[in-house]
Structure formats: structure tokens, C-alpha cells
Amino acid sequence: MNTFKKSALKIAMTSALFSGVSFTASAAEENPSVQEIERVEVTGSRIRSAEALSSSPIQVLSGEDIQKSGVINLQDLLLENPAFGSPAISRTNSNFSTSGGGLATVDLRNLGTNRTLVLVNGRRHVAGRAGSTDVDLNVIPTQFIERVEVLTGGASSVYGSDAVAGVVNFVLKKEYEGIEFDGQYGESAEGDDTSSQFSVTAGTSSSDGKGNVMFHLGYSDQGGVFSRDRDRSAVDQLANIYFDPENPSAIFEPNRPFFSSFPPQGRFDAGDTRYTYNANNQLQAGFSTNGNGTIGPDGFNRSNYRTIAIPTERFLFASKGHYELSDQHKFFFEGTYAATESDTELEPFPFASDDIYANGRVPVEFMVNDQLLRSAYIPDEIYNSATDTDGDGMKDIFFAKRLLDIGNRGYVAERDTFRFTLGMEGEIFNDWFYDFHYTYGKTKDNQVSGGLVNVQNFRYALESVMDSQDIDGDGITDEAICLDATARSFNCAPINIYGFNSIDAAAGAYVSAPSMRSASITQKIVGGNVSGELFELPAGYVAMAAGFEYREEESSAQFDALQQAGLNAGNAIPATFGEFDVLEFYAEFEVPILESLNFKGAVRSSDYSTVGGTMSWNAGFNWQPIDSLRFRVIQAQSTRAPNINELFSPPSQDFPSGLIDPCVGVTAGQSDALGQNCLANPGVAANVAANGSFTLNQSDIQGVSGFNRGNPELKEEVGTSTTVGMVFTPEFVEGLDITLDYFDIEIEDAIVSTPRQFMLDQCYASGNQEFCEFITRRPTAAGNNSAGSLEFIDTAVSNSGGRGTEGVDLTLIYSEELGPGQFRSRLAYTYLLDGWDIPLPGADKDEWAGEVGASEHKASLNLGYNVNDFDFTWRMTYIGSASLDDQWLAGFGFEKESVGIGAEVYHDLQASYYITESVEVFGGINNAFDNEPPAILTGVDGSDTGTETDAGTYDPIGRTFYLGFRAKF
Template identity: 50%
Template sequence: MMRERVLSNSIRLLCLSGFALTVHTAFAQEAPATPDAIQTVQVTGSRIRSPNADSPSPLQILNAADIAASGATNLQDLLQKNPTMGTPTSSRTNSNFQTSGGGITTVNLRNMGDSRTLVLVNGRRFVSGVAGDTAVDLNTIPTDFIERVELLTGGASATYGSDAVAGVINIILKRNFNGMTIDAQGGRSSRHDDEKRKLGLTWGTTSADGNSNIMAHFGYTKQGAVMSKDRDFSAVDQFSKMAGDTGEAADAFVPIRPFYSSFTPQGTFIYGTRGADRFTYDRNGNIIPVSTNGSATQAPTGYNRSDFRSIAVPTERYLFATTGNFAFNQDHSAFFEGTYAQTRNSTNIEPFALNSLDIYKASSGQVPAEFLVNGAMVRNPLVPQYLYDRIKDTDGDGARDYSFTRRLAEVGSRHSDADRGTFRLATGLKGTVSNWNYEAFISYGKTKESQVSTGQVNVMNFRNALEAIPGGINGIQCRDANARAQGCVPINVFGRDTISPEALKYVTAPGSLDNSIVQKLAGASINGDLYQLPAGALSVALGWEYRREESSSIADPLTQSGLNAGNAIPPTFGKYDVREAYVEARVPLLKDAPFAKQLSLLTAYRHGNYSSVGGTNSWNAGFEWAPTNDIKFRGTKAVSTRAPNISELYQPPSQNFPSVNDPCEGVTATSTGKYDAACRAAPGVAANIAANGEFTLTQADIQGVSGYDRGNPNLKAEKGKSTTVGVILTPRSIPVLSKFTFTADYFKINIEDAIFGTPRQYSIDQCYSGTNPAFCSYITRWATAAGNTSAGAIRYVDTTQLNSGGLGTKGVDLTASWSDRVGPGRLNAHLAYTYVKTLWNKPMPDADVDENVGEVSEFIGSSTPKHKAVLNLAYKWGDWGISTTTTYNGKVSLDDQFLKGFELPPRSIGIGSKTYNDFQLTYALKKSTELYLGVDNAFDVKPPPIISGLPGNVTGTETDASVYDPIGRRYYFGVRVSL
């Protein structure tokens, strides 16, 4: 009694003290999962309490046993094996080069975009982990605390609101747990990296009457880095080039290896306009010609960036989660949910590549080698005689000028440490009055990220340090007296390791970025039976909700202004709120009638009023028809909405460095290609042709394209239309098939007024093909040669957000499950397969439809095979158990739009299918202790070579690391103890 009283008091305090803060529920999640949940279709996406009904929308379920059998420390690792999932925007293996958000893990149903997949926890919205977006960071969800995960595909905005255009990922946490479990795990890859550590503690207790309970979970995980240099396929900088340029057959691409960076620690110094008017240094300080990638007579002088890059971002997480329910009586209770996650990620890339153009933009990158001091021309004593003798006045100010590029190896690699904290508290009251269920809730969530980075320099200080004259204590001083007073130290950039520690201290500029995301929710709902029909009760649900989203992203002052020589990232602020009301009904039409064991209709409607886009409406209508007990048909038609997120609305011009193909390359004064006339009309291109005979780009030109991304406060909401029709076979009346379940579902999703950033390559093609010259306004070229940049090379390609196009997909999902005794043990089998018939986008109203399925798509930014499947097998025999997961990704080809730029036919260059196999062996040492040993990618399947320069390439991995495994075989060992 004393223990029960203490428990009840504790729960009462937690519930009532938290009630001033949060929650949002889906009554359909109240029914507990059955042991064979993965083989049955559960109710989800509904506000009506109906635990025995099936969903009219396609639904797949992963339970706690699936999570345990995967050995996954992050839910994304498991979800990505499901064939309904597309490529996430962010994961451990594709986010190392992101300006912010490195190591965040998101999900993307149907390859429709992260922001079109709504992630819920216990049927309630969860605060985003990405500034300016709605995407949830799965790092904040403890895997050991999950009971099951429900994947509802198809539009569900009428039920859950905005963002559920492609579907819903509903994460159901454990409840009514008693006792304590401990799960400890360690592992690493076969190359002795990607080290993994995990510790999870879960505790729970329930009152004697079973009505009140409290649970808590503490988790710690640590996943180590994987470096590019430690995998053969990514250890050396390379670039994919059209084979015809390398003496090979002209219908393929071949990797140029090495394809080093021309920005080197010893520097490259330019004293003229010809390609030969430059020099560098060898390791002994001798002046030598530049040969970036080497030749038959000279070793390479370039720089291998892969020595510093990462394949997998190291991630460390501390997680705390708690849930509780206090029953006032049989009909009324209070509940709460609390989560706190602390995540630390580190990203690492090569030292900064500095161009004199970054410092002397006004003078096209020309650095003065001498200065007018007291009426006399004074030479910079740091400029070598070899260079001084060859340079001349290029900008008309009377002083000799030069330009340079240099890798700032003394500054060190560009390293970023991100510390993210996510807090969420939800609380409310729920109960039953006269057979009507009610719930009232409030919720508060906040994600705060502090990012500190190294490897950048202060451009203004660097300029002062470059401009040296004789004088001072050491014989050389900064020219500017004010700079000297502020500690300026002359900087020597001529040669390797020539920058002194004092000069380094003066020019170094550590960076910072602070992100904040706040979500506030409130609402109330009721549901119950309105009246009885001959086939059952007419059930309805009604509710009202309020949601407010706020986000800010603030970089340090130098970064905001672009004065650290890197991306200019201005601060972003934004917020919006929405008030919504919804109604849902379930109408039973027939029951136990001929050819209609059950026939029901379901419908829902939601109206929202956004402060950003105004009114929105969404609805769905579905049916369930079971002619017999063994077969059921289901279908839904839905109209869903997605309001633009904060970044899409309010992002100021933010600098980016995209990869694009210049259609002007190779154009001559007389060539007659599709783009040639428009290319020659650009003054810089014409000057380049005059100097070289044809428009020629250097490696620095290819790697130096920049551009600005912009939001648009005039955006309106997207509208998604989805249709699903399916069949569920459960042939219980046939003994030999009584343990078998099969589902087949057709899906189709089309999005109107889809929000797109104007595609950069599309803008270039539209401009220079003459199809739509208006797109030329997004493109800026160099009018003349500037520093290390050729005349006519693309300088900027900008993009802005518009409701400009459409997006759609259709296909078929199949699942098959079977479970029965086989020999001395029990075998469970589950197969999930998805065939994608089409996945298209139309970024602009006058653009052609671009088909992305079966391609490594530039639009998706990743591989999108037509065929994907996962097969799970588990066999339990006494104390022993073994489980296997086989994941299949079908063959793809390079994007047809990309191939078109090289005048190659679609599907002409393909990438074969990949199959991965994971195994786990378990042994029950005793009733309360289980040991497990697992291996992922057991056969060490190598990723396909998708080299830099090809669509889908993830920088530093030389493959599409969003889809294919770039790490290789990995082992882990763990123990689970129940107390």
C-alpha cells in the first residue's frame, strides 16, 4: 500500500505540474499491439477509437522485436531498409558537408521530400530538429523505448494536419512496463572504425489496480567517424569525365584519378593571363611549374582533399524519456510525456581553399605587390623576386599586381562541433463521459543548437596582413597604421608552412551558429458513437487544435557578411501559427450480409487558418469491404495540404556552392550547337573564345561556381491528391494457409503548386537554349578573367522558392507474412516489396515532366530504383535464435537530364542492383539474460562508384551514400538483462 501511494502521488505531481505545458493524441493508438503485429494491419490515421478495424490506407508496422533484431542505435538505420522509404535529406553518411545539421537523421516517404513526411510520437507532433523546417531528428527518439513504428502511406492531412502529404511515421512508445531492462552493446567495422557504444536503461512500474503507471528511459549511444582516406574507393580525389575526353569509348564516364584540387598548401601564384603564367613550390621550397594532377614528366602538385573528409559523421547522444498516467477513477485520468535529448556531432573537411578573389573582390583578385608610401613606390618584401620580376600593373593604379590561390593548411581543417538539445513535454486529461471519449492537451517542444567551427579566416585582417612594407621591429610590418595598432602581423603565403603562428592568430576567425526551433500545441477532441445503425454504430470524432512554429538561425557576424571567405549566411527568423478544426466519421453499411461480412465508409475533413498562407482545406474518404473473413478490400481518396515551412518563406539570400554543367564549354566562334549563339552573346564567353579558340574552363572554374538561395514570403500551400486501393488476404479458413497474410496496395500521389527552388541546371539550360531568356537573370558570369578564374566562367547561379510545379509518384506495395512451427522451432517470415511505376517532377510550369524513377536523379539527389524489397527471417529454437534481413535495391541508370547534356540517350549508363545481408544470433544465457551477436553487410558489399561530377554523388564518399552502404561490414555484440 505504501509503495502504491508513493507511486500515485508521484504520478499526480508529474501530471499536474506538466499540465501547464503539452500534447496531441490519436485515439486509434490506444489499442495495444498483438504479438504478431508485423503481420496484421493496425488502425492508425484515425481519431475514432476502433481497435478491431483495419486501416483503409496502406500501413506497415515494425515492432520492438524488429528493432532489437536490427541492432540499430538510431531508428533511421532500420526505417531506411523499408522499401516505402526514399532518400533522407540528412543522415550520418550524407551530411558531413552541410553548413549546419551534420549528423541529423531524417526520413522521406516515397521520395517526396522530408518536409512532406509527418513524424509523430504517440500520434502527436514532435518538435523539428532542423532550423526552418518541420523534419524531425530521429536522434532524439530512443530506440529501446519504442513499442512499434507504424508507416502510413498516402495523404493524411485531414487527420493530422499539414505535412502528411506522402504519409505518416507514427512512433509508439512503450507503456505499462514493469521492472527494469538493461541493454548494452559495442561494435565496430571490419576496418576498425565506425566504433559503436550503446547503453540503455528502461524502468517502469504500475499501480496495483493497473490504472496508473510511470516509465522512464535513459540511453547513451556513441558512433565513431569513418574517414574517406580509410576506404580505397574514396581515398583519393577523383572526378568523373566523359570518356570521349580520355581516349575511351564516348558512351561512358570514367573516373579521373587523381583529380586533385589546384588549391594547395604551398600556393599557386599567377602573374599573367595565360595558363602558363603561374608557378608553385615543391616541398623543398624550389619554384616549379604547376601540374595539378601530374604528367609524364612531373609529379602532381595538387592537393588530395580526401585525406581530411569523412564518410560517416561521429555522433554521441544522451537520451531521457518518461511517460506516465494517473487515473483519478475508472473514467478520467491525466497523462504526461517528457523527452530530453542531447546530441553532439562533429563534421570535418579539408582546410579552407583561399582565393585572392575572396580578399580583393573589388579588384578581381589582384593583390598589390608594392605601395605608394610618402610619394615613393615601396615593394612588399615578402613577395619573392621571381614573382616580382614577372608581374605588372593590371588595374591601373601604378602598382604591380599578382593573384594567388592557397590551401590554408596552417589554419587546420574546417571542423564543426554541433551541440543540440531537444526538450519536449506533453500533458493533458482524457476520459469517458456517457460513452464519449474526450481529450484536452497542451504541448511545448524546443530544439536548440550551438555550433562552433574552425578553419575560417577574417578577410579584412588577411588583407591587412598581406599588405606588408619594410619597417617595424622585425624589419617587416603591416602597411596600415590602424591595423598595426590592432595587432596586425604580416603574413607570408609563399610556400608550404610559411605562415607564422603570430600571423595565424591574427587572421584566424572561429565561426559560430545558433539555431532555435520552438513548437507550441494545444487542442481538444471528442469521439464516440452518434447512434446505432443496423450494421453497427455510426462513430464520429470532432476536434480543434492550435499550433505555433518559430525558428531562428543566427551565424557569427563575419559569416553573416561573408567576411570569413566562406558562405555568406545571413540570419533567418520566422514564425507562423495555425488554428484548425476537424471532423471524422465512420459509417457501417453492411455486416454479416451475403458478400459483405463487413462494409464501412470512412471520411474526414479539416479546415486550417494559417497566419502565413491563409485558409486551407483537406479531406479524405475511404472504404473497407470484406466479402468474407478471408479477404478484405480497402481504398482511400485524399486531398492533403502542406503549408510552406519557415525557410521556404523567410530565408534571406544564403550563399551556396553548387555543382552545375556549363553548356557553353567547347563552344567556338563558328559552332552551331543548341546553346552556342546565346553563349557567344555573353561578353566573357566571347573573350574566352577569342583567347583560347573555344570556350575553355579550368578545374578551378568548375569547382568555383557559387550562388544564393532565397525564400519567398508570397508562397501558398501545396495541395496533394492521393489514391490508394488494396486487398488484404488472411486465409484462416484454409488450414495450410492459416498462418499466412498478404497485402497488395496501389498508390498514386500527385502534388499541385509544389514548392521548388528554381533548379540551377534548368535555369542554365533555359537561358542558353533560348527557350526562356528570363532565367538568364539567375546567372552571372565573369566578364573578364579574374584572379584564378577564366573569362566567362559562371560566377553565380541563384535560386528562389516558387509554387512553380508539380510532383508525383505511383506504384504498388506488396507484403507477405507467415509464421509457424518448423522442425523443433518457430519460423517467422516477412517480405515487403515496392514497385515504383513513376516518380516525376515538373519544377516549372513550362518545363517538361522529368521522370526520376530508375535513375540516379539530379532532382532527388539520389538513387531511386523501381524495385526495392526487404526480407526478414527469424527462427527461434529453445534458447537460440537467429534473424536475417536481406535488403534489395534495384538497378538504376544515370539521370536522363544529365545524360542529355552530353548528348547520350536515356538509360545508356547503368548501375547494377545491390543486395545487403544482415544477421543476428541470440542466446538466452538464462531467463533474464540474453546475449546477441550481429553483423551488418555481412558480405562486405561495396558501394557502386558514383564519382564526383555525377548526379547522386555525396562529397567525400565517391558514391551515393544516401542509399548505398559506404562503410562496409560491421560487427556488434550486446547483452540484454531483465530485472
């Protein structure tokens, strides 16, 4: 290696070290272009410098680290870093999502996915979910990645909106020569969660050495994991919180089985009698949801149909290249296309007569040509028990039926993401550099959902009689027909709701209503930067960077007409359309004050078509009193403009879970404020009069709906972050690097949806009528719904009182020659001192530090040993003990931190061996000790439906194995 290359490599690696980043030697050797760079640019700064020292903490994940993890999904590896919080969307927590199934997102500091900016080579990437800024990590080719740089703390002054919590920058390899084949297969110890991955990556340089082009073609397929295949989630259960509220430990004593009261054979209220069908499909009086098995005596085991991990299949093509037009100017391009298909699956729809009729009653008698006809198919016993409950002179009944005959619910989502970047970069004149680029990105998401029904058609099909009068004029008088002539002209088929497998193919086809969703996100960016040295001071040159960016974002999401109107028995979700553009200018300066002390600062001015002008800035110092010790401090103001969903989303129906009705247990004689506020509602008062205290049944608990709304009046949120840290590389311990950083991030006017539980508590405990207006209770009993139970709780996006977090990061990196090989280790630890939300200005803080998903202590430890052709890696991830949400606990009268879960440690192992210089085989075990996730049962805040745990924080799958090969030529 010549002297120049040695110096350049030393500069590059030293810069990385002082930024809190660690490169592995093999990464540098595999990427010769790193050795050629004399001036480098690190995440968080646009200034190119041979002394690129960051004032912000930066952690790095090398391409070699990715290979040694064996992950197919990059999200799984990133989440081992304690700086990341539980993701809003992952393969194991999005089965019930209407738009995000199969996505992989990241969330720095538990401040929200929308406050973590994801970049590729320092440039924005199009989102994977309509209306949001959520980038799907699945579309970034891992084989192209040289390293991943994670900067924590505000970075909006350099990169613009969304970088309030920090930046995740995927730095791609600059060039590649040769061809590489990769293959891998794995599955869980239970025989599911099968995964396969195959890819080919190739690159070549031009004959004159001025250009290089790289290609990648990859395929991956991750199989599903179903709730029925794990003992903890195979049978419906409910945390025993409503049965023994004086005993906190009862939360973890499951009421199991706790089957749904919507059975596939149906239940029917006729007069004062409730009917159902037994296992032999024989009508019987009485109904119970107790029992065991897939379907209980009367109830229904939903867990038999739910999914823990969503099957996801991906095809990925990527290309990247550059060509030197001259010694000073280079053309470059990047392009990716990803096609993803994911399948969600959940239990058949729970359908009832109050989904069809306003009064919840199905007529079973009809006056036709002055003759009283009874409903087709209704059994004599139910008909004879039926009475006129709505005063129209005709008998009616109530029914509830799980639509197993129609099929499971779920959707198949086909998501296509296309992105390309074209640009020029080079040197304008001595030590002044430029780059200019145009980026276009588009994501299309098309979904087809099944298991839903056309409510209007179902009504037509229900209102059917035996055609003794030959109403339809076909000469047949012993057939069932639909009464409505218009419906008959559209092939209405009478439907039989009584008993197992009662709905025939014709009726099923008539009432079925597959739902369609079409969404797209388009991003267009034009940007440019210049950087160089302005003038020289006694301590060195003053450097600067400046640039601009113009960005357009457009998004739309549209369901079919039935879904938008809520007439297919699903959520009522109207179409969402929105767009905005923003023009931004920034300037960044680095000023050497002393040889050992420099100042960095940046300012960015943005003009949004939605919120108008915003301003971001940062200011920081680096002080290096001795070669082995450096101190850094930075303060930044970052802004985040509201995204399209937050601004433009019309009322969209949701079915929230985990809510606690403050009125439960209120009695007629209760004179405190809570009791009086609850009893003021006529429905609650009627419930108390009937039951002695306000009482809810299972259907009431699970039957809460509400609408989520955007807010076009939103303004930007402003985050202020302060980071103080040190980097220590002691000369007396060669190979040891230590970084220690304190961070404090506070967000004013944070853009959030007001929590529904907060509104309930404010309305009834505090008597705040402003929040009561968002709450609707059922006025009278209707079928299985008790009077006064919650029917709707709406919420809207607003600029809240704020959000913040505070903590300490510690990173230790140590490597040395040990015996015949090389030992390496890396420890990352985060101590979360504080984390809080203020739901609305003036409200008390809701502390979340130390709660599930935000443990106070989190760490990851990587150990590795390499000798000759053998390499071994051991990764440990520690998630500290945590308590349940204190606001949720308070709803039951429990003290904060009175109920919690213990710490978890996951162990992942991998071994690899080079058969030849070009061919490597590897194998590994994830969750080697098969840790069961902590029990967070249905009904407890933080439980992901179908998993009986927090599947975004803990591993809900268990031990998995994989084998693979890698061949380079």
C-alpha cells in the same frame, strides 16, 4: 488468461492484421496493456473502435524488430522499408551541410522529408533543424517504442499539414514494470565506425495499480569514417566526363588523381609565369596537379581530409507515465531531453586573392613617404616577374593557397532537444472518449566552425612591408609590419603566404575567424479530440471523431556578423527569423453500409497566419466479402503549408556541385540556338576566341556559387492521393498474410526551389530570358578563372508545376511452427511505376522513377527462426538497378538510361541467446558480404562529396560487427 482478455487480445491483433500491420506474439506478451484495450485507435484515424480497419495501407515495425536489428540509429532500420526514399539528411551524407550534420530524417515515397509527418503517440514532434519540419529520429528512445506504424498516402485531414506522402507514428509502450539494462559495441571491418550504446530503462506501478511511470537514460557514441580510409575515396578523382563526352562509359572511368589546384604551399601568377614550391619547399616555375600521394607535386588531395560518416555522440533522457484519477479519467505525461554533439570535418579552405580583391590582384609594391617599398616576404624571383596588371603603377600578382596552416574546416554542433506533453484522457460517458493535451518542444543548435579567416584582416596582413622607415615608431627597422595603422593598433600580424607552413602562429591567430551559429525551434501545441458512436444503423453504429489543434511554430538561425556578410571566406548566410500559427478543426466519420462494407471520411479546416485558410479531406471504403479477404480504397486531398525557411529565408550563399554548363564546346561558327545564346555573353565569346571553343578548367567547374532565397508569397501545396488495395489471409495457408496496394500521389503547386540545371538549360537551350536573369558569368579572365565561366546561379522557392509518384506495394507475412521452433518471414516489395517533377507550371515533366535513389524495384526480406533460448534473424535489402539523372545526362548529349548502375543486395545477420530468463546476449553482422557501394564519382549528379557514391542510398562504410547484452529484472 480470462475470456475477456482473450477476446480483447484477439480484437487488437485482428485490427492490426486488417490494417496491414503485423504484431509479433512476444510484443503482445511483453506489453500486457495491449490485452486490456477493448477499443483501439490506429494511425490514420482518431476513431476508437473494436473493428479499427484502416482504409490506408499501414506497415508496422515492432519493438522486437528493432531489438533484432541491432541498430543504434532508427533511420538505418526504417530505410530498409522500400516505401522510404533516400533521406535528405543522414550521418553519411551531411558532412558538407551547414545545419544538418548528424541528423537522421525519413522521406516517404521520395517526395521530400518535409512531406513526411513524424508523430509520437499520434502527436507532432518538434523539428531538429531550424526553419524546417525535419524531425531528428535520434531523440526518440528506442527502448520506449512498442511499435512504429508507417501509413503511406495523404493523411492531412486527420493530422494536418506535412502528411502529404504519409505518416510515421512512433507508438510508445503504455507502461513498464521492472528494470532493463542494455549495452552494445560494434565497429567496421576496417576498424573504424566504432559504435557503443548503453542504457537503462525502468518502470514501476503505484501500489493501488492506478499509475505507472517509466524512465530511460541512454548514451550512444558513433565514431567517424574518413574518406582516406576507403580505397575508392582515398584520392581525389573526377569522372571522366569532360574528356570523352562521346563515350558514355567514360563517366565511370575516373581521372585519378585529380588534385585541387589550390595547394598548401601556394601557387602564384607573376607576369606571364606561374610559380609554386616543390616538396622541399623550394620555389619553382610551372605548376601541375598530376601525381600521387596525399599532396601531389603541386596539387592537393582533398579526400585526405574529408569525412564519410560524421562522429555523433548522444545523451538521452526520457520519462513517461499516467495515473487514473478515477475510473473514467486519466492524467498522462511524456518528456524527453536529448543532447547531441556531432563533428563535421573537411579539407582546409581554398583561398585566393580574388576572395580579397575585386580585381583578383595582390599589390606587392607600396608607395610610402615617396619611397617605393616591396611586400614583405615576397621572393625575389616572383617580385621580379611581377607586372602592373591593373594600371595603378604598382606591381601585383595573383595567388591561390590551401589554408592548411590555419587548419581543417568543419564544425562542432551541440544540439539540445526538449519536449514534454501533458494531458488528460478518458471516457465522457458510455462509449464516448476524449483526450486533451498540451505539447511544448524546443530544439537549440549551437555550432562553432573552424578553418575560416577574416577576409579584411587577411588583406591588412597581406599589405605589409619591411619597416626600413620605422613607420610604427618602435625604433626597429628590420621587421615586417602591416601598413595600415589602425590594423596595427588591433595587433595586425604580417602574413607570409609563400611556401609550406609559411603562416606563423601570430598571423594565423590574427586572420582566423571561427564562425558561430545559434539556432532554435520552438513548438507549442494545444489539442483535443472526442470520439464515440452517434446512432445505430441496420449494419452497425455510425462512429465519429472530432477535435481541434492550435499550433505555434517559431524558428531562428543566426550566424556571426562575418558569416552573414560573407567576410570569413565561407558562405554568406544571413539570419533567418520566422513564425506562424495555425488553428485547425476536423471531423471524421465511419458509416457501416453493410455488415461487410463501411465508409470512412474526414475533413479538416485550417487557418494559417501565413497562407490563410486551407481544406483537407479523405474518403474511403472497406469491403470484406469473406472473412479472409478485404478490399480497401481511399482518396485524400492533403495540404502542406510552406515552412519557415521556405517563406522567410533571405538570400543564403551556396556552392552547388554537379552542374553542367550548356555552353561547353560551343564554337565561334556555331549557328544553332544554343550557340547563339551562349555567344551572346561577352565572357563566353572571349573564351571561345582564346581557346577555339568554350573551355572550362577545374577551378571554373568547382567555382560556381549562388544564392538560395525564400518566398513570402508562397501558397500552400495540395496533394491528391489514391490508394486501392486488398488484404488476404487465406484459411488454407495458416499464418500467411498478403497485402497488395496501388498508390498514386500527385501534388499541385508543389513548393520547391527551381533547379539550377533547369534554369541553365532554359536560358541557353530554349532562350528563355526569364531564367537568364538568375545567371551571372565572369566577364574576363581573372587568375585561374576563365572568361565566361559561371560565377553565380541563384534560385528561389516557388510553387512549381507539381510533383507525383505512382507504384505498387506488396507485403507477405508468413509464420509457422517448423521443427522444434518457430519460423517467421516478412517480404515487403515496392514497384515504382512513375515519379516526376514539373519545375515550373507549363514545363515538361522531369521523370525520376528508376534513377539513382528511386529504383523501380526495391524490397526487403526478413527471415527468422526461434527455438528454445536461441533466435536467428536474417535481413536482406534489395535495391534495384538504376540510371543516372536523365536531365544531367542530357547535358552531355547522352540518351536517357544510357548510363546506370546495377542492383545491390545487402545481408544483415543477428543471433541471440538467453543465458538465463533475464539475460540475453546477441551479436550481428551488417553488410555481411562487404558490398562496395556503386561508383558514383565526383562530378556525377548524385555523388555525395567525399564518398564517391550516393551515401544516402547505398552503404558507404562496409561490413560492420556488433555484440551486446540485454538484462531484464
